[in-house]
Every structure is written in structure tokens, then in C-alpha cells.
Amino acid sequence: MGAQRKIPKTSSKKKSMTLQYLFDLDSKTSISNGNNSSNNTPSNQTSFDSETEELLSIISICNSIFTFMDASESPSKQDLKRLKLSQLLSVIKSSKKPFDDHIFSSLISMLSVNLFRPLPPPSNASMSADFPDDEDPMTTLNPAWPHLQVIYDIFLRLVLNSDTKTLRSYIDHSFLTNLLTLFQTEDPRERDVLKNVYHQIYSKLTFYRSYMRKSMNDVFLHFAFETDRHCGIGELLEIWGSIINGFTVPLKEDHKLFLMRILIPLHKPKGMPAYHRQLAYCISQFVQKEPVLGEVVVKGILRYWPITNCQKEVLLIGELEELVENIDPEQYKMLAGPMCTQISRCLNSWNSQVAERALYVWNNEHFFKMASEAMEEMFPAVVEGLEKNLKWHWSKSVRQLTSNIKTMLEEMEPTLYNKCLRELDRKESLAGYEVTKRNQKWEKLELEAAKNQFVEQPQCIGVSH
Numbered sequence: 001m002g003a004q005r006k007i008p009k010t011s012s013k014k015k016s017m018t019l020q021y022l023f024d025l026d027s028k029t030s031i032s033n034g035n036n037s038s039n040n041t042p043s044n045q046t047s048f049d050s051e052t053e054e055l056l057s058i059i060s061i062c063n064s065i066f067t068f069m070d071a072s073e074s075p076s077k078q079d080l081k082r083l084k085l086s087q088l089l090s091v092i093k094s095s096k097k098p099f100d101d102h103i104f105s106s107l108i109s110m111l112s113v114n115l116f117r118p119l120p121p122p123s124n125a126s127m128s129a130d131f132p133d134d135e136d137p138m139t140t141l142n143p144a145w146p147h148l149q150v151i152y153d154i155f156l157r158l159v160l161n162s163d164t165k166t167l168r169s170y171i172d173h174s175f176l177t178n179l180l181t182l183f184q185t186e187d188p189r190e191r192d193v194l195k196n197v198y199h200q201i202y203s204k205l206t207f208y209r210s211y212m213r214k215s216m217n218d219v220f221l222h223f224a225f226e227t228d229r230h231c232g233i234g235e236l237l238e239i240w241g242s243i244i245n246g247f248t249v250p251l252k253e254d255h256k257l258f259l260m261r262i263l264i265p266l267h268k269p270k271g272m273p274a275y276h277r278q279l280a281y282c283i284s285q286f287v288q289k290e291p292v293l294g295e296v297v298v299k300g301i302l303r304y305w306p307i308t309n310c311q312k313e314v315l316l317i318g319e320l321e322e323l324v325e326n327i328d329p330e331q332y333k334m335l336a337g338p339m340c341t342q343i344s345r346c347l348n349s350w351n352s353q354v355a356e357r358a359l360y361v362w363n364n365e366h367f368f369k370m371a372s373e374a375m376e377e378m379f380p381a382v383v384e385g386l387e388k389n390l391k392w393h394w395s396k397s398v399r400q401l402t403s404n405i406k407t408m409l410e411e412m413e414p415t416l417y418n419k420c421l422r423e424l425d426r427k428e429s430l431a432g433y434e435v436t437k438r439n440q441k442w443e444k445l446e447l448e449a450a451k452n453q454f455v456e457q458p459q460c461i462g463v464s465h
Contacts, residue, residue, distance in 0.1 A: 058084045059106045063113050068143035085150040092157045107158060108170040114151050116178045119185055142187040152193040159200045173211060180215050183232025195235040217262055224265045237278035244285040251290055259286050264300035276315045287326045294327025298335050302342055310351040317346060317357045324366045336374035344385040352395040359401040375413065383420040
């Protein structure tokens with residue numbers, strides 16, 4: 001038998017002692033760390049409390065209101081508040097963790113105290129009524145803007161950095177309504193910053209979007225059909241422009257109703273030139289997404305066409321020209337008649353800017369293509385307008401442009417143009433004949449009256465005494 005090989009066995013006592021030693025060592029380390037952390041907790045807590053108290057103290061100073069118009073206000077205190085606001089903004093920007101409820105509620109309260117204030121009455125209320133075509137109306141700049149600017153920066157930073165759940169706890173319907181009211185301020189700087197804040201809230205707080213859209217629509221309707229005065233329509237339309245840009249195709253029925261009942265009627269107010277650029281962008285977004293809406297838009301603009309406001313006419317002619325490039329070509333024949341009729345009226349305007357803008361439309365390839373779809377119907381009105389301009393318009397530049405358009409149309413449709421000229425001559429001769437006939441009737445009546453005229457003898461009435 002071979003010799004058996006002995007395998008040395010590990011001592012169980014040594015193994016257990018080694019494991020026990022490791023367990024004890026780990027336990028001592030954790031206890032030691034716990035003691036150290038417990039020893040550091042009071043100092044950290046004290047530091048945290050002091051930072052919180054300092055931040056609340058800064059917020060308290062920022063709650064003081066300065067109008068910058070009261071002589072009794074201390075300039076040093078005004079500077080102190082601006083300094084504290086800047087410090088507060090720096091803290092919010094550098095903070096990597098969310099604020100606790102106490103600080104956040106204090107911040108929202110400070111924002112409400114500073115922002116939600118009574119706005120002064122419009123300074124140019126009478127001017128807007130007397131001079132609706134003024135391109136640069138007077139605006140009143142808020143003297144407290146040095147403070148408000150930083151406050152809006154703080155507000156915007158809070159919205160961007162805070163989570164949705166926290167914002168929802170402090171921003172409610174009442175808060176949003178007060179914020180929307182601030183769009184009536186005459187200071188364009190505040191409206192511009194307010195637009196960004198309101199848009200960020202709309203983007204972040206999705207559960208408030210329906211309410212915010214409805215609130216903005218109420219402002220539009222109140223402006224278009226009641227007051228005809230609001231400073232922030234352009235900024236609100238800019239917000240709506242980005243909202244419309246995100247609409248999916250096919251458009252919902254509610255979105256189409258918004259176009260027909262709110263956006264198109266905004267062409268009616270006399271102050272439309274102030275926000276026309278934003279309005280035209282919103283409407284063009286609808287037509288680009290669904291070209292079949294072009295008919296509704298064009299007919300709506302023609303329905304609100306101004307009679308005496310030349311500035312609005314120039315803007316609307318340009319808007320129609322842009323819409324023609326986006327509407328469905330199948331609607332050309334349907335829209336050619338009413339559009340060309342309105343353009344023909346405008347080219348006969350005694351205002352040279354309106355007449356020139358209407359003549360330039362004929363150089364647009366899309367408009368010319370649309371007019372060609374209904375040449376028989378629209379040519380007589382166009383030819384009549386061109387001939388009137390050549391004979392009677394006072395502006396040399398308008399007559400020159402009219403001559404160029406006439407040459408272009410004659411080269412395109414010589415037979416039809418000559419036919420329209422003959423028809424126009426026939427109408428003019430017939431109108432002249434009617435005038436001559438009417439004058440002859442009046443002369444005959446005057447002769448008959450002269451023949452039958454007699455002088456009544458005055459009758460003397462005797463009076464007995």
C-alpha cells in the first residue's frame with residue numbers, strides 16, 4: 001500500500017478569530033464614523049440655519065417697494081435693495097440643490113409683492129384715439145425698472161431651476177391671472193421679459209396650458225370687441241406663434257375655431273399695425289399646416305378691410321400677397337375674383353402708398369397665376385382701374401407703375417384687353433349719354449317753370465279801429 005498523503009487542515013479557531021476580528025474592526029470603524037458625523041452635525045446644522053436666516057433676511061429687504069418717483073424715498077435704501085436683489089440672483093444661480101419650502105414660499109411672496117402692482121392709466125389714451133396711424137406711439141418707461149429687471153431674472157431662474165411639483169404648489173390660477181394682467185404695462189422692456197417668463201411657465205407646467213390659452217384668448221376677445229386698447233397683444237401673439245408652430249396635422253377643431261373666431265377678428269381694431277407682424281405670422285402658420293384654410297383667412301381679411309386707414313391697407317395687401325404663396329392652388333379660381341376686385345380698388349386709391357403697394361402685387365408670380373385662373377371675371381375690373389389711374393391719378397410714380405402693368409397685361413392677353421377697353425368705352429359713352437339726357441330734362445323743367453311763373457299781387461287787409 002502506498003503511503004497516504006496528509007493534507008494540512010486550516011485551524012477553525014484561527015479562521016473564526018480572523019472573521020471575528022474583521023467584523024469587530026468594521027463595527028468599530030462605523031461607530032467611529034458615526035461619532036464623527038454626530039459630532040459634526042450640530043456645526044453643519046448651525047451653518048445651514050445661519051445661511052437660511054441670512055437668505056431670509058435678504059428676501060425681507062427685497063420686499064420693500066420703491067416707486068422712484070417719491071422724493072421721500074431714500075436713494076441709499078434703493079441701492080441697498082438692488083444690491084440684495086443681485087446677491088439673491090447669484091445665490092439662486094449658484095444653488096445646486098432645491099430650496100426648502102420656507103425659502104421658496106418667501107421668494108414667491110417677494111415676487112408677488114414686487115410684480116403684482118396697480119398699473120398707471122395709459123398715458124397716450126387720447127392720442128391713440130386721435131392718431132390711430134401713429135407708427136411710434138409714446139411709451140412710458142417704468143422708473144423702477146432697475147429693480148424689476150433683477151426681479152424678473154430671479155423669477156425666470158426659479159422657473160427654470162425648480163421642478164414641476166414645487167412650482168405647482170406655489171403657482172396657481174390666480175397667480176397666472178395676475179401675471180397676465182402685467183402685459184398691459186406700457187414699458188416694452190417689461191413686456192419682453194414677461195413674455196419669456198410666461199412662455200417658460202407654459203412650457204414647463206403642462207397641466208396649466210389649457211387655462212393659460214383660454215386666459216390669453218379672453219384678452220384677445222376683450223381687446224377686439226370691447227376696449228380696443230391693450231399694450232401686450234404683440235407679445236401674447238408671439239407666445240401663440242410658438243404654440244401654433246407645435247400643432248400637429250391634421251389640426252384639431254378647437255384650433256381652427258381659434259383661427260376663425262379670434263385671430264381673424266384681430267384685423268379689425270384700428271391699432272392693428274402695432275401687432276400685425278406677429279398676427280400675420282400666426283395666421284401663416286395655420287395656412288402652411290393646412291392650405292385649405294386659405295379661403296377662410298382671405299375672406300375674413302376682406303371682411304375686415306379698412307375704409308379710411310391707409311396704413312392698415314398697405315399691411316393687409318402685403319399679408320394677402322404672402323398668403324397666396326401658401327394657399328391651396330385648387331382655391332385659386334374661387335379666391336381670384338374677390339382678391340383681384342379688392343386689389344383693383346386699392347390701386348385707384350388717392351393715397352400713393354396704397355396704390356403703389358397694390359400695383360406691386362402684380363409682379364408676384366403666385367398672385368399672377370391665381371389671377372390667370374379667373375381672367376374673364378377679373379380682367380374688366382382691373383382694366384377699368386388701370387385706365388382710371390392713367391387718366392386721373394395725381395402721383396407720377398403711380399401713373400408710371402400703372403403703365404408698366406398695363407403693358408404687361410396687354411402682352412399677355414391682347415384680345416381680352418382690347419375687348420375690355422371697348423366695353424369700358426361703351427360704358428363711358430352710355431354714362432355720358434345718361435348725364436346729357438338728365439341735364440336736358442332739368443333744362444326742360446326749368447323752362448316750363450319760367451313760362452308758368454307769375455307774381456301774386458299782395459292783398460291789403462283793412463283793419464277797423
